[in-house]
Amino acid sequence: MSEQHPENGSGEDPRIMAQDTADxxxxxxxxxxxxxxxxxxxxxxxxxxxxxPERVPVAIKxxxxxxxxxxxxxxxxxxxxxNPATEKKLALVAQGSAREVGSAxxxxxxxxxxxxxxxxxxxxxxxxxxxxxLQERAREFAVLETMDxxxxxxxxxxxxxxxxxQYFFYYAGWADKLRYAVxxxxxxxxxxxxxxxxxxxxxxxLSWKIAxxxxxxxxxxxxxAETTPLTALLFxxxxxxxxxxxxxxxxxxGDGRTGAALVGHKDIxxxxxxxxxxxxxxxxxxxxxxxxxxxxxxxxxxPNIIFDDASIDQAIEGIIQGIYFNQGHVCCAGSRLFVQEGxxxxxxxxxxxxLNSLRVGDPLDKNTDVGAIxxxxxxxxxxxxxxxxxxxxxxxxxxxxxxxxxxxxxxxPSFFTGVQQSHRIAQEExxxxxxxxxxxxxxxxxxxxxxxxxxxxxxxxxxxxxSKIFEVATKLKAGVVWCNTYNKFDATSPFGGYKESGxxxxxxxxxIRAYVRV
Amino acid sequence: MVDARAASFTKRSxxxxxxxxxxxxxxxxxxxxxxxxxxxxxxxxxxxxxxxTPDINDLTLPHVAxxxxxxxxxTTAKEALAGSGVRVASVATGFPSGQFPIDVRLEDxxxxxxxxxxxxxxxxxxxxxxxxxxxxxxxxxxxxxxACGDAHLKVILETGELETYDLVRAASDLAIHAxxxxxxxxxGKVSPAATMSVTLVMLEAIRDHYLSTGVRIGMKPAGGISxxxxxxxxxxxxxxxxxxxxxxxxxxxFGASSLTNDLLMQLAKLREGRYPAKHDxxxx
Numbered sequence: 001m002s003e004q005h006p007e008n009g010s011g012e013d014p015r016i017m018a019q020d021t022a023d024x025x026x027x028x029x030x031x032x033x034x035x036x037x038x039x040x041x042x043x044x045x046x047x048x049x050x051x052x053p054e055r056v057p058v059a060i061k062x063x064x065x066x067x068x069x070x071x072x073x074x075x076x077x078x079x080x081x082x083n084p085a086t087e088k089k090l091a092l093v094a095q096g097s098a099r100e101v102g103s104a105x106x107x108x109x110x111x112x113x114x115x116x117x118x119x120x121x122x123x124x125x126x127x128x129x130x131x132x133x134l135q136e137r138a139r140e141f142a143v144l145e146t147m148d149x150x151x152x153x154x155x156x157x158x159x160x161x162x163x164x165x166q167y168f169f170y171y172a173g174w175a176d177k178l179r180y181a182v183x184x185x186x187x188x189x190x191x192x193x194x195x196x197x198x199x200x201x202x203x204x205x206l207s208w209k210i211a212x213x214x215x216x217x218x219x220x221x222x223x224x225a226e227t228t229p230l231t232a233l234l235f236x237x238x239x240x241x242x243x244x245x246x247x248x249x250x251x252x253x254g255d256g257r258t259g260a261a262l263v264g265h266k267d268i269x270x271x272x273x274x275x276x277x278x279x280x281x282x283x284x285x286x287x288x289x290x291x292x293x294x295x296x297x298x299x300x301x302x303p304n305i306i307f308d309d310a311s312i313d314q315a316i317e318g319i320i321q322g323i324y325f326n327q328g329h330v331c332c333a334g335s336r337l338f339v340q341e342g343x344x345x346x347x348x349x350x351x352x353x354x355l356n357s358l359r360v361g362d363p364l365d366k367n368t369d370v371g372a373i374x375x376x377x378x379x380x381x382x383x384x385x386x387x388x389x390x391x392x393x394x395x396x397x398x399x400x401x402x403x404x405x406x407x408x409x410x411x412x413p414s415f416f417t418g419v420q421q422s423h424r425i426a427q428e429e430x431x432x433x434x435x436x437x438x439x440x441x442x443x444x445x446x447x448x449x450x451x452x453x454x455x456x457x458x459x460x461x462x463x464x465x466x467s468k469i470f471e472v473a474t475k476l477k478a479g480v481v482w483c484n485t486y487n488k489f490d491a492t493s494p495f496g497g498y499k500e501s502g503x504x505x506x507x508x509x510x511x512i513r514a515y516v517r518v
Numbered sequence: 519m520v521d522a523r524a525a526s527f528t529k530r531s532x533x534x535x536x537x538x539x540x541x542x543x544x545x546x547x548x549x550x551x552x553x554x555x556x557x558x559x560x561x562x563x564x565x566x567x568x569x570x571t572p573d574i575n576d577l578t579l580p581h582v583a584x585x586x587x588x589x590x591x592x593t594t595a596k597e598a599l600a601g602s603g604v605r606v607a608s609v610a611t612g613f614p615s616g617q618f619p620i621d622v623r624l625e626d627x628x629x630x631x632x633x634x635x636x637x638x639x640x641x642x643x644x645x646x647x648x649x650x651x652x653x654x655x656x657x658x659x660x661x662x663x664x665a666c667g668d669a670h671l672k673v674i675l676e677t678g679e680l681e682t683y684d685l686v687r688a689a690s691d692l693a694i695h696a697x698x699x700x701x702x703x704x705x706g707k708v709s710p711a712a713t714m715s716v717t718l719v720m721l722e723a724i725r726d727h728y729l730s731t732g733v734r735i736g737m738k739p740a741g742g743i744s745x746x747x748x749x750x751x752x753x754x755x756x757x758x759x760x761x762x763x764x765x766x767x768x769x770x771x772f773g774a775s776s777l778t779n780d781l782l783m784q785l786a787k788l789r790e791g792r793y794p795a796k797h798d799x800x801x802x
Contacts (some may be wrong), residue, residue: 039732041725046762047539047753052531154529313722314519349729357758366531485519 043356043401052366054146054153056139060230063092066100066253067236069107070246073100079255081229084150085363085372085408093229096254098261101221104250105265108192108219111247116189116217120176127175127214129242131168134161137238141231145203146363148230150372150409151326153364163489164207167507170491171211174512178216181509187516189217190293191269196259197232198275199225199374200329200431206232208495208506209272210249216515218270221250223262227375229253268292272514274331277429277455277500295504295514297331297496299429300457302478303450304334304486307443308343310462314484316350319435322460322486324358324413327373328433331501332458334486336426337415337437338446344439348397348417351437356401358413370433373409382411382432389416389425394436421449429455443468447475456498460486479505520683524714527755537750538788541781544749545572546580547767549607549738551775552587552802553614553706559594562587564802566598573782573799576789582778583767584637588613589630596634607672608635611662614676614705616641620658627665637670638662639773641705642689644679652692659696672700672738672771677716678708686716690723700736706773711741714755721759734763740773746784749777 065073075094082089094100115123134141141164142156151160178187193213197205202224213220224232232251239249252258256279263271263283271294273283280298287294304322306315322334339347363371373379390396394416404410415435419426426436440446450459459478461469473481479497482488489495494510496502504514532540550569552561562585569582584605585595595606608630612618618626627638640662646654663671673693677686693701701720704711717739724735737756743749749772756764764770779799786794 039729041728041761042763043758044762046765047543047757048536049530050533050536052533158529311519317519317523353725366529 041353049367051362053362053364054139054143054157054366056143058140058143058147060091060144064229064233064253065094066096066104067233067239067249067251068100068104069111069250070240070244072236079226081148081227083147084227084374084376085147085405087407087409090148091230093233093253096223096252096258096261101252101258101261101265104221104252105192105194105262105267107247107250108221109267111245112189112191112219114245115214115219115248120178120215120217123214123217124172124175126242126244127168127172127211130238130244131165131172133238133242134165134168137234138162138165141203141234143364144234145228145231146371149199149202149228150363150374151329152368152371153366154368155326155371160201160204163491164203167204167207167211167491171215171511174212174509175215178512178516181512182516182518185518187216187512187518190515190517191218192267193218193220193270193272193515194262194265194268195220195222195272196263196275197222197224198331199228200326200331202228203231203235205274206235208274208511212506212511213272213515214248216512218515219248219250221252221262221268223252223254223259226253226255270294270515273297277502280502293514295496295506296502297504297506298457298500298502300331300333300455300497300501301336301427301429301453302332302334302455302458302460303336303338303453303476304460305338305440305446305450305462305472306340306343306347307461307463307465307468308340309464309468310484311464312343312347312350315347315462316354318460318462318482318484318486319351320354320358323415323435324370324433325487327370327411328413329374329378329431330487332480332487332495333431334458334460335430335435336450336453337435338440338450339437340446341439341441348437351415352397355397355399355413355415358399358401360399360402360410360412361405370413373411373432376409378431379409379411382430382434385425385428385430385432385434386414389419389423389434389436392420392423392425394419394423394425421452427453443472447472451475451477454500457501458482520715520718524718524755527714527758528751530751530754532750532754538785540750540753541746541785541788542580543765544746544753544772545778545781545785546583547771548582548778548781549584549586549740549771549773550582550778551585551706551740551773553609557588557591559591561802562591562594563598564800566595566604568778568800568802569599569604570602572778573786576785579782579785583771586639586773589626589633589635592630592633592635605636606634607637607639608633609639609641609705610635611638611640613639613641614707616643617645620661623658624661624665627662631665631667631669635669637672638666639672639674639702641674641676642693644676647689647692648680648685652688656692656696659693659698663697670699671697672702672736673698674702674705674740675720676705676708677703677712678710683715683719686719687723690720691727694723694727694735698735700738700771702738702740702773704739704741704773706741712739712743712773714751717752718755718759721756725760728760734769736769736771737764738771738773743772743774744776744780746777746780749774749781
């Protein structure tokens, strides 16, 4: 029994404890419901899983340049990208200068005419080839995504990479049907698109940006996040393999300075950004000043509302999926949980049990549920919020299911109870595996508190009553409302926010509008 | 979400020594079953030998948990298993349909117990349950539990006929409260038999009962689990839903007939590095 037990820190065998209390009386068990449960399940190592590391080899170069005009440049100034699970350096990556950004934009501009003129049918063929090549090299992409970003291989293998391929397949299909997406109009390409993406779903975000842009006849310059550039650079190899015309896709790596140079460039026709609200506001100002269209997908503090007539076990799965998926590095994470008062105790107890069954550790291990935090900076930010939450008087419960690795950036999944609407942990985006639990009495209260946030990206509603779903979902100010499920993504479905969570939609037919002039 | 959660257990990677350990645990949980009209004393005796010594080439393997037969063959099984530690389970109460008067079903139970059955696998009246007469089903289970005496009672819900997870959960709670020692998915005579999703719903009922009362109820999926790999998925589900204590034949069983040979096959593969031939193992 190597694990610690939450109500039993002394390390006693909880089985013995359970038997002792069982003898006191059965009715006492019922009375104990409002407080702590008297009986504990033992998630120990009676039969444990052996390490199961994913072993597909991935070739990582020592040094990467930018991908401009169909070729890799030689890197001048470089920085290193590390594996957050081991803190070891993976490769040196080029820090894009304003000049390099300029030559990438020029390459995109030069390629634009040819790419628009070959027509939707031909463009579709290229995009299909990209999609197929992503599928063929899926495992390699998954391993690289996990190494560079820290997410569990289970997720990169089963979610990120398949979805990235799906977005390319989906928009390949639209390439020759654009007129049907905008009936009665003649949609034309916008031109050169400047795209800046975050580190939480590197390849998937790339696909959300590049697939619709290319289908609509645009050319792109994309800047991946500073901490996760490697799958974008592997994607550049795929562009070479499918013989995509030079300059149609350009990838420039670097930190915020490179991003600023890109979106500030005078010869771009569109800004597409996914990332923090702070940066998003600056980009909105630039777009407004220049009079070019922008799509911004920004932060969130999404509410997940559990009514007392919900199936609790299903809701627990939804909560887990909502906030601990990808270590909580999800813009639409269900980071605020609203539970109807009558079931609050029960939900908390079951959430504890489920939380303890999560395996935190080596992201490359196929049995890992929660991997590494993306960067030291992000880990510090999360730890800071844990401190703030405690200081505000909320009660922290941390998972005790796994020993954290000694090296690397790891954080126990956790939740706060006793959270007030005015607490910072209930208002600010933490972007980590930390959930703020609040209770409510009436549906009106749940709705008004759920909407009481500057954000409006996503929301979840859990109830077995269909009419309540429609009633509540229509009143929630969120771009996506999931009912009896959470964090489901699909290329056919539009995604985007309200208020400070941004504007514009990605995915589905709506995603076409963001990349055409009508 | 039930299906999604159940599917997540199949993603666990079980390798090397833990695979070997897992297969041994599963083997020790098997209720080796024969429930055919043509069952003979000879076949049951053969099955009992296999129950005690599953593989003559590996005497380190555990014996299975029980041999499950019709009441007529309980005496035969009891003799063949004497002193082995393998228990005798008997289906009763008008298996598999349950469509018999309650006094006949009670008598069926008493005789099986008298003949030496250590465990009784009863079927509920799905007709009454689906018609909404849950009180009647409760009373039936309670009276059969009484007729069982010291024998353990496994209550078969026949989830394939209940169809929805809501009803599976309701029937699980009902059976537990009426006195079941184990709840069991299926007779094996109705399709679909056990599925991982249905088993998960039943494990959750067991979990909630334990958390509120401290009483541990056992679980037995039956029918359709014929591959070692699938049985390991079930074991993962038990481990992650109910924890270590249920990884024990006292609280978890597999009702299966052909599963055993696949377990032996996989164990031999781990031991010898290659698969033996099918005919290297006896059918019964």
